[in-house]
Amino acid sequence: MTLLIRGGHIVNEGRIWEGDIVVEDGRIAELTPHSSLHTPHSTLHTPHSSLHTPHPYDSVIDATGCYVLPGVIDSHVHFREPGLTDKADIDSESRAAAAGGVTTYFDMPNTQPQTTTLEALDEKFQRAARHSHVNYSFFYGATNDNVDTFSQLPADRIPGVKLFMGSSTGNMLVDRQEVLERIFRTCKLPLMAHCEDTAIINRNMAEAKGAWGDDPPVSLHAMIRSEEACLSSTRKAVALAEKYGTRLHVAHVTTAEELDLFSPLTARHSPLITAEACVGYLLFTQLDHERLGAKIKVNPAIKTPVDQFMLRQALTDGRIATVATDHAPHLPAQKQGGCARAASGMPMIQFSLVSMLELVDQGVLTIQRLVELMCHHPARLFGVQQRGFLRPGYQADLVIVRPQTPWTVTPDVILSKCGWSPLEGHTFQWHIERTLCNGHTVYQNGQVDTSYIGQPVHFHHP
Numbered sequence: 001m002t003l004l005i006r007g008g009h010i011v012n013e014g015r016i017w018e019g020d021i022v023v024e025d026g027r028i029a030e031l032t033p034h035s036s037l038h039t040p041h042s043t044l045h046t047p048h049s050s051l052h053t054p055h056p057y058d059s060v061i062d063a064t065g066c067y068v069l070p071g072v073i074d075s076h077v078h079f080r081e082p083g084l085t086d087k088a089d090i091d092s093e094s095r096a097a098a099a100g101g102v103t104t105y106f107d108m109p110n111t112q113p114q115t116t117t118l119e120a121l122d123e124k125f126q127r128a129a130r131h132s133h134v135n136y137s138f139f140y141g142a143t144n145d146n147v148d149t150f151s152q153l154p155a156d157r158i159p160g161v162k163l164f165m166g167s168s169t170g171n172m173l174v175d176r177q178e179v180l181e182r183i184f185r186t187c188k189l190p191l192m193a194h195c196e197d198t199a200i201i202n203r204n205m206a207e208a209k210g211a212w213g214d215d216p217p218v219s220l221h222a223m224i225r226s227e228e229a230c231l232s233s234t235r236k237a238v239a240l241a242e243k244y245g246t247r248l249h250v251a252h253v254t255t256a257e258e259l260d261l262f263s264p265l266t267a268r269h270s271p272l273i274t275a276e277a278c279v280g281y282l283l284f285t286q287l288d289h290e291r292l293g294a295k296i297k298v299n300p301a302i303k304t305p306v307d308q309f310m311l312r313q314a315l316t317d318g319r320i321a322t323v324a325t326d327h328a329p330h331l332p333a334q335k336q337g338g339c340a341r342a343a344s345g346m347p348m349i350q351f352s353l354v355s356m357l358e359l360v361d362q363g364v365l366t367i368q369r370l371v372e373l374m375c376h377h378p379a380r381l382f383g384v385q386q387r388g389f390l391r392p393g394y395q396a397d398l399v400i401v402r403p404q405t406p407w408t409v410t411p412d413v414i415l416s417k418c419g420w421s422p423l424e425g426h427t428f429q430w431h432i433e434r435t436l437c438n439g440h441t442v443y444q445n446g447q448v449d450t451s452y453i454g455q456p457v458h459f460h461h462p
C-alpha cells in the first residue's frame with residue numbers, strides 16, 4: 001500500500017517546508033520539498049514529478065493549507081485500566097488520543113492491580129493489543145519492595161520505571177530513604193519521578209483543616225501541596241540521581257524554583273537529569289480555581305501566574321525537555337468538594353496538541369519547538385525506536401492540523417470516558433484534520449477508526 005500526503009507544511013527537526021510525504025506499507029518512504037518556505041537552502045533532494053504526472057499511489061491525501069507534524073508521543077498518561085475503568089479505559093482514552101493527534105502513549109502504573117509485577121505489566125500489554133487504537137507502552141511502578149524485579153524488566157518494551165516519591169496517588173508512595181537509595185542505584189532504565197514531599201503536605205493539610213474544617217476550599221490546594229513540598233522532593237530526587245548516575249526525568253515540574261535544578265537539553269547534550277512540563281500547568285494558574293473549581297485540582301497543584309510564566313519560558317530555553325499531559329480522568333462526581341474530598345487529576349489528551357498550538361499562536365514557543373517537546377524529545381529521551389520523527393524508514397505516525405479553523409469544545413466532541421473537560425466552552429483555532437498511526441488513518445472528520453489497533457513501541461536504552 002502506498003500513500004501520498006501532498007502539499008502540507010511539514011514541521012520536523014527544527015525546519016518547516018512545503019512538501020510531500022510518501023508512505024509505503026506503514027512507513028515513511030520519502031520526504032520531498034515543493035519549495036522551501038523557511039529554509040531557502042534545503043538540504044533535501046529535488047522534488048519528484050508526482051504532482052504533474054499520473055501518480056502511482058494507492059491513495060492521496062491533500063494537505064494543502066495544513067501543517068504535517070510527527071504524531072505526538074504522550075509519555076505520561078493514566079488510562080485507568082485495569083481496575084479503575086469506571087473513569088477511563090484503554091479503548092476510550094486511546095480514541096481520545098487519536099482524536100487529539102497523539103499516536104503513542106506511555107501509561108502509568110497506578111492502576112488496580114498496580115503495574116508493579118512482571119505479570120501485571122504483561123497483562124497490560126495483552127489488554128492494549130486488544131483495545132488500543134494508537135501505539136502504546138507502559139511504565140513499570142517502583143514500590144518499597146520490588147527493586148529485585150528491575151533486572152528482569154523487558155527493557156526493549158518499556159520506557160522506564162515510575163517512582164511516586166512522596167505522593168499519595170494510588171497508594172504507591174515510596175519514601176523510605178534506604179529504599180529510594182536502592183531504587184536509584186539499581187534502576188538502569190529511565191526513572192520518571194513524581195516529586196512531592198508528603199510530610200510537608202500533611203503538615204499543611206492539618207493546618208488548613210484546623211482553620212477551614214475537614215474539606216478546605218480548593219483554592220487552598222496550591223498552599224497545601226506547596227512550592228516547598230515540590231522543591232524539597234525534587235531536590236532529593238536530583239541529589240540521588242547525581243549520586244548514583246541514574247537517568248532521571250522529573251514529571252510535571254510546577255514551580256519556577258525547581259527549574260533551576262535542570263540544565264538545558266540541547267541537540268548535542270542530553271543531561272542525566274531532565275524535566276517534564278504538563279499541558280495543564282502551561283494553560284492554567286491557581287487563580288483559575290475560582291472559575292473551574294476542583295476540575296483543575298491536580299497533583300502537584302497548579303501554581304502561581306509567575307510559575308506558569310517561568311514554565312512557559314523554560315519550554316524554549318531547554319530546561320523543560322518534554323511536554324506531556326498527565327491525562328488522569330475522574331468521573332464528575334469524584335471531582336466535587338474541596339482539597340480533601342475532590343479527586344486530583346483531569347483529562348487532557350484529546351486537547352493537548354491544539355492547546356500547545358494555541359501557545360504557538362500566542363508567541364510562547366515556535367511550532368518547531370512544540371514538535372521537539374511533544375514528539376522528538378520523548379522519542380530521544382526514552383529511546384523510542386523509529387517513531388517521533390518524520391524520517392525515511394520510520395513508522396508513518398503523523399498528524400495533519402489546519403490553522404484558522406475555529407471550533408469549540410462541547411460535551412459531544414469529548415471522547416474520554418469521563419465525559420468532561422476543563423476546556424469545555426473554549427474555542428480553539430487549530431483543528432486536527434487527520435491522525436495517521438503506522439500509515440493508517442485512525443482519525444478524521446471527527447471519527448476514530450475503532451477497528452484499528454496500534455502497535456507496541458520498541459525501545460533501545462543506551
Ligand SMILES: [Zn+2]
Pocket residue numbers: 076077078108326328
Ligand atoms: Zn501522573
